[in-house]
Every structure is written in structure tokens, then in C-alpha cells.
Amino acid sequence: MPELKYTQDHEWVQAEGDAATIGITDHAQNALGDVVFVDLPEVGREVAAGEAIAVVESVKAASDVYAPIAGRVVEVNAALTDDPGLINREPTGSGWFFKIEPADPAAIGALMDESAYAAFVDSQA
């Protein structure tokens, strides 16, 4: 399995074949609290890096989820509609949000690795 890469917006990215699977980190789900709703992007949508393309709603508040890389949305996690709690229970597994076919596969390599992300989270504390 390719390693997870991370963004400063607390998303993780995992490249697999032609597409990259994207979700929010354990740190992010913990900060958000219990997720009650997700608004996912349309499949086929062309997105820019850093564009807000999904929304995650907890009991308390709504938060944007950003496209970590430019490309095209090729799949969304329909299971989240009925069970948004997956995001809290398995944020880096079955709680994934969407898959993007990257415009530039090299963009994923430029994201933070696990230790860099851990240092980033510590610096924000």
C-alpha cells in the first residue's frame, strides 16, 4: 500500500493506480467531533488544488473539505450518506470521502509525509 500523504487542511491522500483516495485525518475527525452529515462533490467535477469541494457537519459546526490536488472527481463514498459516523470510527479507512484522478500525479509526492504532518499538528497545538 502506498503511504499516506497529508495536507495542512488535515486531509490524507493515498495514491492507488490512476486515482488518489482522500479523507480527513484522525486529528481532524477528533477536532470536529461526531459527524452527522457530509455533502460530497459530484462525480466528474474538475477541481483545483485547495478548492472547497465537500462539507462535513458535526453536531456543533460545518467545516469545508478541500481538494488536496487538482484533477477530476471519479468516485465518492456513498456509504457516508447513511453512516457519516464512519468518518469518526475509521477516518483513514472506510471513512474516506472521494477519489480524484490527479491532473499531475507528481503533486501527491509534494504533500507532507506522516512525520511532517505530525510535526505540523504539534506546531498548531
Added chain:
Amino acid sequence: MADTETLFETPLADLHRALGGRMVAFAGYAMPVQYPAGIMAEHLHVRSAAGLFDVSHMGQAELLGEGAAAALERVTPADIQALKPGRQRYGLLMTPEGGIFDDFMVANLGDRLLLVVNASRKHDDFALIESVLPTGVQLRRLPDRALLALQGPGAAPAMAPIAPALTALSFMGIAQAEIAGIPVIASRSGYTGEDGWEISAPAGEAEALAKHLLGLPGVQPAGLGARDSLRLEAGLCLYGTDIDESTSPVEAALTWSIGKRRRMAWDFPGAGRVRDELANGTARLRVGLRPEGRQPARGETMIHVPGGDTIGSITSGGFGPSLGGPMAMGYVARPHAADGTPIELIVRGKPIPARVTPMPFVPHRYAR
């Protein structure tokens, strides 16, 4: 939260940290928004067992002296003079223009009145009350008292063995008692729609009291996040969000808090506006709303006729853990305020169908 160091703390600040509370700024205080269990679990625990909230940031004061009740009526339309010893009542402080200056609780302790007001308004409220007091009536602020709320169907079974005098109270009753040797003043009331007590205690003994209450069967700590979702399910207003100086008691559907005698005499600030609105109706009304589906619509969401004009906006909105779906309250133009009226909420540019719904969203379970 760079400004955390400038925030006030309650007497339970150390306990919140020890319990793993996530501290946030609220009304100038560092308060726990949640503990490790999380808002959802804390909310559901209050509905199924009992939760303990720290609400020591709220303003407490005593009003003493001959004519204290009549003096307080100079700033509120509630009937304070008819409030019997051992009873508490909800009231509104009014602006001269008929807006709501704050909402508050007042209790008759026999020899004095006990007031509890919102944290964000306490300095203004106390100054307003003092400005109308005649000679001989005195407002005494109680910054050295903590306030805890024990709420939920498990509150009475937990309290019965340790403070039978408090379990003997009915809803909105108030009494002085001892819990674990600590002198308290407790009212059978709260802000969750559940049975329970709000318990005033000396600040120095607040932590011991809280630890004792947390040691009772079924009692878990609950934070401000759960307090907010519980009060919204119960259809209760949050001052500064659902009501403020621009809203009148009639618009806010709080006319019931105006005493009958006061509605004959019209002798309170803003009586002209209230009288006119009761006679002629208001342009807008506070209502409950239930969006279809699971997507919450938050405060400031615009409310439309389906496919048409704007008719109002949401003041509080979120997801009700006990309701199992989204809920909101807000103001709509009067022709659209009837229960069952279909409306549309515009969330992030997309319309969500919803209906005007009676509140509370979750039935109250007070000890009547």
C-alpha cells in the same frame, strides 16, 4: 485560542482539565465545550441518565429589602410580586423600546430574591436593575458562588438518597439544603428539557460538590456543546442568538412570561410595543423548523417560500442527537408561521425543503 489567558475561569477550571474537558472561550470565560466522550454521547447521556454541567459563568445576585419584588418589576413584565416563597420563575428584562434586554430566572427565597442571568449580559443586567432600585432595596452580586446543573431522568434517583428535601420540590421549586455537608440553594429547573436541578454553592466548595455529584450513580460530566443541542431540542431560546434587543416578547413567542396583572396595568418598559403587537399581531414570529433529510441548517440560514421570496432566517440550527435529525428555530413572516407550513432553507446555495414545526422538538420531562 491565543487569548485564553485573558479569559475568566470558573471555580471548576481545574476539574474540567482533569476530566479532559476541551476548553473554549464563551462569554469571556474558558468553558468546557465537551469532555472526551464528545457532544453526541454527552447529550444522549443527559437524556438517558444524568449529566453535570458547570454554569458558574452565569450571573448570580440577590435582591434584598422591603419592596424588592415591586422594584424588579420596573424592568421586567413578569409578575414578581405574586411569586411565592420557594418558587422560581422565568422572566425577561426589557428595553424601553420593547426589546428583550436579557432573559433570567428569579426565585423567592422568603427574605430575598435570587436572580440568575446570562453570563454575556450580567454586568449590563445588574447595572440596569440597580438603576431602578428605590432606597432600601439593594442588589448584591454573588461572584463567589458557583452554579452547577444536574440534568436528566437519572438526576432524581441520584439525588434522592443524599438530599430528600430537593427531591420533594416540583418543577420551578427552590430550597436551601445540604449536599455532602455543603450548603446549597437548588431549584428544580434547567436548560435541557429534562428533570433536574440548578445548584448554587459557595465557590470554595464547588469542586468538592461537583466531585460528589459526579460520584453518584449514572452521573457524567457534560459540556456547553451538549447544553446547546439539548436546549435547542427543548425549544429554549439562547440570548444573543434567538432573542436580543431587537426582538420583542411577542415576536419571540415568550408572551407567557408576562404576568396577567402586568398585561392589565401595562406598567413595564416597552409596554407600548407589546400591547400593540398583542392587539395587532407582529410582522414576524419565532418558530421551530425541521429540515428534511440529515443536513443541518445553521444560524443565519435564509428561509424562503418554496421557490420564492425570503420570509425570514434561522437563529439557531443544528443536529438533534435525540431527535435523530436536523432542527432549527428562527423568525418567519407571520403568514408563514403556522405549524406544517412548507418552507425552503438555502444552505450553501442549495434549497433544502423544511416545515414549520411545533417546539419542543423533544418533549419536556419536568417534575410537575
